[in-house]
Amino acid sequence: MKPTSYPHLLAPLNLGFTTLRNRVLMGSMHTGLEDRAKNYPRLAAYFRERAEGGVGLMVTGGMAPTIRGWLAPLASSMVSKRQLPRHRLVTEAVHGAGGKICMQILHAGRYGYHPFVVSSSDQKSPISPFRPRALSARGVEREIAGFVRAARLAREAGYDGVEIMGSEGYLINQFTTAHVNDRDDQWGGSSAARYRIAEEIVQRVREAVGADFIIIYRLSMLDLLPDGNDWSEVVAQARAVEAAGASIINTGIGWHEARIPTIATMVPRGAFSFVTAQLKGQVALPLVATNRINTPQVAEDVLARGDADMVSMARPLLADPEFVNKASHNEAHRINTCIACNQACLDHTFKNQIASCLVNPRACHETELNYRPAAQRRTVAVVGAGPAGLACSTVAAERGHEVTLFDQEPAIGGQFNLARSIPGKEEFDETIRYFEQRLADTGVQLALGQRVEPETLQGFDEIVLATGVHPREPGIPGIDHPKVLSYLDVLKHGAEVGERVAIIGAGGIGFDVADYLAHDPEHASSSLSAEAFAREWGIDRSLEARGGVAGVTAEPVPACREITLLQRKDSKPGKGLGKTTGWVHRLNLKRRGIQALSGVSYERIDDAGLHIQRNGQSEVLDVDHVIVCAGQLSNRDLASQLDDRGVVHHLIGGAFEARELDAKHAIRQGSELAAGF
Ligand code: FAD
Ligand code: NAP
Ligand code: SF4
Numbered sequence: 001m002k003p004t005s006y007p008h009l010l011a012p013l014n015l016g017f018t019t020l021r022n023r024v025l026m027g028s029m030h031t032g033l034e035d036r037a038k039n040y041p042r043l044a045a046y047f048r049e050r051a052e053g054g055v056g057l058m059v060t061g062g063m064a065p066t067i068r069g070w071l072a073p074l075a076s077s078m079v080s081k082r083q084l085p086r087h088r089l090v091t092e093a094v095h096g097a098g099g100k101i102c103m104q105i106l107h108a109g110r111y112g113y114h115p116f117v118v119s120s121s122d123q124k125s126p127i128s129p130f131r132p133r134a135l136s137a138r139g140v141e142r143e144i145a146g147f148v149r150a151a152r153l154a155r156e157a158g159y160d161g162v163e164i165m166g167s168e169g170y171l172i173n174q175f176t177t178a179h180v181n182d183r184d185d186q187w188g189g190s191s192a193a194r195y196r197i198a199e200e201i202v203q204r205v206r207e208a209v210g211a212d213f214i215i216i217y218r219l220s221m222l223d224l225l226p227d228g229n230d231w232s233e234v235v236a237q238a239r240a241v242e243a244a245g246a247s248i249i250n251t252g253i254g255w256h257e258a259r260i261p262t263i264a265t266m267v268p269r270g271a272f273s274f275v276t277a278q279l280k281g282q283v284a285l286p287l288v289a290t291n292r293i294n295t296p297q298v299a300e301d302v303l304a305r306g307d308a309d310m311v312s313m314a315r316p317l318l319a320d321p322e323f324v325n326k327a328s329h330n331e332a333h334r335i336n337t338c339i340a341c342n343q344a345c346l347d348h349t350f351k352n353q354i355a356s357c358l359v360n361p362r363a364c365h366e367t368e369l370n371y372r373p374a375a376q377r378r379t380v381a382v383v384g385a386g387p388a389g390l391a392c393s394t395v396a397a398e399r400g401h402e403v404t405l406f407d408q409e410p411a412i413g414g415q416f417n418l419a420r421s422i423p424g425k426e427e428f429d430e431t432i433r434y435f436e437q438r439l440a441d442t443g444v445q446l447a448l449g450q451r452v453e454p455e456t457l458q459g460f461d462e463i464v465l466a467t468g469v470h471p472r473e474p475g476i477p478g479i480d481h482p483k484v485l486s487y488l489d490v491l492k493h494g495a496e497v498g499e500r501v502a503i504i505g506a507g508g509i510g511f512d513v514a515d516y517l518a519h520d521p522e523h524a525s526s527s528l529s530a531e532a533f534a535r536e537w538g539i540d541r542s543l544e545a546r547g548g549v550a551g552v553t554a555e556p557v558p559a560c561r562e563i564t565l566l567q568r569k570d571s572k573p574g575k576g577l578g579k580t581t582g583w584v585h586r587l588n589l590k591r592r593g594i595q596a597l598s599g600v601s602y603e604r605i606d607d608a609g610l611h612i613q614r615n616g617q618s619e620v621l622d623v624d625h626v627i628v629c630a631g632q633l634s635n636r637d638l639a640s641q642l643d644d645r646g647v648v649h650h651l652i653g654g655a656f657e658a659r660e661l662d663a664k665h666a667i668r669q670g671s672e673l674a675a676g677f
Pocket of ligand 2: 474505506507508510512566567576577578631659661662
């Protein structure tokens with residue numbers, strides 16, 4: 001067997017009383033399945049698959065130690081023995097597959113979305129409407145006792161350990177920094193008094209669970225708030241939890257209320273491992289690096305450089321449960337890579353929906369969506385090699401069908417080829433790379449550069465049309481003026497674009513095109529280095545600034561054009577963008593000086609520019625080009641021709657429904673259809 005390409009990643013880690021089989025920690029993710037007892041069989045199946053996939057150590061979604069610590073009403077908790085049987089389903093499934101799992105204890109504090117919230121003070125957080133009650137000294141003791149009880153119950157349920165959540169702005173963090181903690185009792189005032197809660201929790205948990213139980217402490221190493229902790233306070237806290245009995249220190253980057261992206265797709269890979277590296281040598285415990293580590297090579301590099309002893313990957317293991325096994329067989333090219341879009345994971349969680357994954361719709365649906373061998377082998381024609389057609393053809397072929405995938409273009413990918421040209425969306429390349437490999441592995445016959453007509457489809461048992469979408473042309477007078485371009489002209493055909501631009505339509509594509517045009521073309525598609533990212537967002541990589549940001553000026557990022565983004569709706573432009581990433585896009589455009597106008601009506605386009613009405617006034621935007629990003633319409637010509645001939649077919653992706661279409665729907669629909677042939 002060839003030696004592994006990832007010796008550091010795959011090396012076991014000896015914790016003294018137990019050994020982890022490799023250096024991969026699956027970071028905690030709230031999937032929504034933890035919240036209801038009836039979903040624990042699904043949760044167990046989800047974790048079992050990842051244990052079978054070779055992960056060294058997994059961490060569950062956060063369980064509240066008291067009802068005051070709930071994330072939301074009746075959200076996941078560990079407060080009573082009655083909850084043990086459901087947790088045992090999880091621990092037994094994981095152990096049966098040779099894995100290890102810790103339960104995360106998360107007290108939401110003022111981030112809780114319910115009326116019982118408590119915190120170190122009564123200061124409301126900007127991301128929850130509920131004002132917290134400031135805990136009394138007795139109240140603090142009661143919450144600490146909750147952590148201890150939860151840990152004891154976790155041990156009884158069969159977990160290998162617990163992770164104590166001390167970062168991301170949750171309760172413990174609300175004590176450890178002066179940002180929220182204005183107390184002058186034994187739990188506030190000095191830095192040591194502020195982090196005493198962490199120390200007490202770890203120490204009392206250790207006393208309760210014994211020596212042979214993993215305690216991970218998730219330490220907020222970079223608050224990304226001007227009144228967050230300074231580096232000496234972070235180190236002091238790390239030493240305190242080490243002395244109190246922690247086994248591993250995991251890295252937390254940024255509070256949820258901080259306005260610096262930490263995991264979105266435009267954050268460079270491994271951009272924050274320098275923070276963990278700074279703690280190396282300050283404590284003896286194994287340290288875990290985190291954030292935007294999504295390939296075995298990035299993980300290996302972090303470990304080989306000595307930045308950390310383990311890497312935490314959360315979303316990458318939603319995207320591909322077999323990540324570790326594939327890495328250990330030197331098959332990184334077969335990994336379905338997380339593109340950090342957040343569209344089906346965090347965006348779902350924040351909308352109270354069960355999480356999944358855009359590139360892997362089976363994630364958290366392992367008991368429901370399965371690709372079993374087909375009872376009868378059939379011939380299947382799939383027209384369109386965009387995300388919908390790629391998912392459908394590879395699942396159908398995996399199940400044993402004989403599949404031919406057609407596309408009129410010379411390459412696969414459909415609109416993903418446009419998405420990946422947007423600065424900061426280079427990760428979308430990985431999905432195309434994954435599908436290219438998957439087509440080969442499953443034996444799909446590829447017919448590229450072939451525009452399909454009804455005759456081409458004769459003789460197939462199943463016909464699937466995944467023909468996608470084309471841009472909507474709004475009925476504005478002058479829409480055929482030479483100043484007018486579609487997003488396809490710009491992104492696909494490389495049309496020259498002038499200095500002053502108006503963009504009609506402020507949806508996902510309008511925002512992306514604005515960002516594309518704002519960038520200097522020479523650097524448009526090269527991703528930022530971690531250093532450049534830090535300069536652009538005002539992060540001090542020397543860690544001298546309090547919270548990593550105090551007093552640091554973000555480097556100006558002016559657009560290389562004058563751009564105005566328009567929509568007819570009165571709402572805030574970009575309101576419909578992803579729940580957890582929309583703010584990044586809006587802030588990004590604002591920082592580039594791009595103007596966004598709502599409530600406009602379009603009158604006409606002529607040599608003078610784009611004529612609009614706004615607030616009852618007429619205006620002319622004197623622009624060189626008007627770019628149309630006004631949504632899409634389904635490509636249904638082929639479907640209509642087949643209908644006319646009475647040929648039965650399936651429609652998926654954009655061809656099925658163009659409104660509110662995205663790749664998440666396209667891939668899921670393609671996979672679900674093929675699972676049922
Ligand atoms: P398409 O991707 O449109 O694929 C259809 C394919 O069918 C094409 O390759 C076409 O050539 C082929 N075809 C059509 N007719 C025929 C025929 N008669 N014969 C042969 N071949 C034919 N979505 C997200 O979820 N997240 C994002 O961040 C995101 N960003 C985007 C950024 C941009 C700039 C753009 C343009 C889109 C973005 N999208 C994003 C949208 C996403 O790419 C689409 O929702 C998705 O590609 C739709 O998939 P599909 O397979 O239905 O159609
Ligand atoms: P979209 O998000 O629906 O936006 C279409 C825009 O066009 C809206 O701003 C709409 O605003 C405007 N519009 C609609 N009809 C119009 C008309 N007749 N005349 C003038 N303007 C009109 O669609 P999209 O931007 O084309 O994106 C397509 C899909 O790709 C989306 O579903 C999105 O999820 C996905 N996508 C996602 C991302 C991401 O970052 N997550 C990025 C790109 C694309 P008004 O009606 O108010 O004018
Ligand atoms: Fe990664 Fe997007 Fe999947 Fe979330 S939905 S795991 S961010 S690919």
